[in-house]
Amino acid sequence: MSLKSKMMIPRLATIKRKSVQFDQSGGPTHNLALYLKAKTPEIVNLSHNVNPTSKRRREHQVVQSLCSKMAGIVEEIEDEHLKHLFDNKDVINVYNLDVVNLSAGAPGPDLLKRCIPLFMQATVHRMEKEQEHAYLFQYGITSGLWEYREQLSQFLTKRYSEQVNRADLVLTCGAAHGLVLIIDTFLPRNAVIFVEDVTYMIALEAFRQFPSMKVVPVPQTSEGVDTEALNIIASEEKSKGSWELTENKLFWAIFYTIPIFHNPTGLTMSQNCCESLVRVARKLDLAVVRDDVYNLLYYGDSDSPPRRLFSYDRGTEGFRGGHVISNGTFSKIMAPGVRVGWLEVAPRLALVLRNSYELFLRSGILKSGGAVNQYMSGVITSILELGLEDKHLDFLVHTCKERMQAVCDTLDQFLPSYCSFTRPEGGYFVWLRLPESVDANRLAKWCQDKYKVAAIPGSRFSVKQGFKNYLRLAIAFHQVEILTEATKNLCLGIQDYVGNKCK
Template sequence: MAFPEQIDDPPLKHLFDVSEGAGLEQEGVIRLTAGAPGPSLLQACSEVFKQAWARTLEKCNDVNVFQYGIAAGSWEFREELSKFLTESYGESVRRSDLILTCGATHGLQIILNTLLAPGGMIFVENATYMIALDVFKEFPSSSIESVELDANGIDPEDFEKKIMQWKNAKNWITSEEKPFWAMLYCIPAFQNPTGTSLSHTRCLRLIELARKHDVLILCDDVYNLLAHNNPPRRLFAYDRPDVYTFGGHVISNGTFSKILTPGVRIGWLEVPPRIAERLRKSGILRSSGSVNHFMSAVVTSIMEMGLQKQHLELLRSTFKERMLSLMEVLGENLPKSCTFHRSEGGYYIWLELPEGTDAADFCNFSAEHFKATAYAGKYFSKSKTSCMRLAVAYHVKDDLKKAAELICKALHAYLK
């Protein structure tokens, strides 16, 4: 195999300068692909960080903010985060259960490296976050199995059937350091890409299955606080230990990328006590001296000053308005052979085209002839090739409505 002498390194300013060879607005095409806030919302962060930066620098007389931090993250950061999450969720979040990360994907990788047995089984939703699938490919000794989901989230019966198939397939080797033979990666609230949320009944059933078969459940709880109304109860809260059962099979993986700004690269894991002890001994976290220690001090200031709560309200109301507008256009203009899930929060709307339709081909057709497009389902699942994901976070409302109208017109033309 020949290797290049030098790789291409163009002067890109951010992730969405180029996507699949074309920027989000390149060539006049509106692309509803980005799972990130756009320029109009990022501008609102400037004043937030100016105020927080000044407050943090005042505290820099305490030189500890320039030192290596502790593995779990600073006491002050986790204390403010526990207060913020307790108020936001409406349920107690304990400081001692929180671990500082560089965001949800970093949290995922920490769990894979630290808790899953070598070659451990990975279950995912069908469909799921495409970057998570890329992360799992970096663990080639692990097998990946999709579990079906519907409007109420993961199908527990399909999950148990596949647990039994794999649990009996080999002799899984676990240890005190790597206690779990299998992990379910899921997005319980306003799922990416489908926008669905786990029902109360299915949450209870998943906890039952996790305890029965000793499976770890890692929840990407990154959209919970972007609910149009009250945030859904996170699966972690269902796994609390009580006098009858032992909790400790669910991890809540959170990030400020979705509730503040992606560039801050700050997130958290909310973990049960037995897992908290293991993570605090992680060589990765201990060697780092906690991750992003100084920036976590800035985010601490943002929470202390009440600026995080204010910014979250801005994001929640903006995304709600955008999503309702987009769904209104779809409801009025989609061909009758197409359907979509009406989400109540988060970033995404899942569009289902007639069975057998090649959504990837349609997305190219729509971009070329109608100047609007989105992500085809093949990026999220091998079997969801007749589906599309539409994202509301990046573009302003008028552009979203325009794009939705154009995609509907394209569908009428394509499906004739």
């Protein structure tokens, strides 16, 4: 309930636990009722009883009833003692193995425990450096510690096998924060956000925080976004609207994507697709915001992970580039709890940054906040400097590769032939296609109850709640034995469900 609605009630009535005392001077009680009707769907029916011409006593009864219901609602808000994100009653507790939850896109406890000695060592290293000025405990530089960006650029250059420039990096609190920062900084209020047909479900939730912006889905192929469709759809949107672009609000639209080891499909955008996406972005002057969160979790045979879309947007003759923003994070390659990430801003934007005293300097959040997560970025700097992240990432790649293999091998063996999936070359997710007639929401419930295994139904990843016959499985949380058994149980559950429920 909003503060406003809480504050309105006492003018007419004082709410105590389960009882309401009215201010007998009365007032336009039906207005309150109508207000409550708009604010709280639960009391719509009651508020239908409100008739402005009815007798005052009757009005009071109705409002009393409404208010005690409201009081009930207030009383019902619980502050649960949750220990972790997946400990909520709406989400299956991923730490409780009574039902094996294959939903969590997060590293498991065995992987996170390995961070403890790393952080102990790095903290001591960093604290020694702080003895003189204790700068790390001071407000920080807006775009993030110089040493953090220097160490990060060296680490990324090595791991991507592509040049990453320190000057192009900006510290964030992780990719979710980076995404919101981009929208907030670069887009006008009525901007358009294009997304792939299925995409990271929490990005969709983040976009809803900007209700004046329009979210438009674009079809995908096995190679990535359908760039021809994007061209047509985005051209049409562009011709319909007008945008007030300024030196800050540079783009009328963004295309949000996860081109490498996509969430939820696990697929990687092809080179052709990357090239034509950059062409469309340049032609229509929209920014491509890419979550580069799984890139370094590459399980293939080549020496380096797939080439980043960012590198297709380098300045070329006649064009300075600058339509691609890379949004990275330590959440998947170290630990989500550290809340540290980075934006790699394309050359054209870097130039704008320099010419105008840094565009991000104008972000009130970054400037007044004195950078974000300054302390932790200092500890991460030491982790990078001491070479600890390199070793840790090698271990993560090795372990997650085994986990991905275990899930995919089990699917190969037990998945009914009327289902399909593509074995991803990296990342966290496997995207299962079920027969058209299967509603994965129901199937998931069935498997949870009868086969003690849970996964996320496809509709959660779709703007229009499509893709009902898909399931996403996540591989990083559980160890191989648990994953193997749970995946087998899921396959048996699918077979049982289709045999019994879809006849």
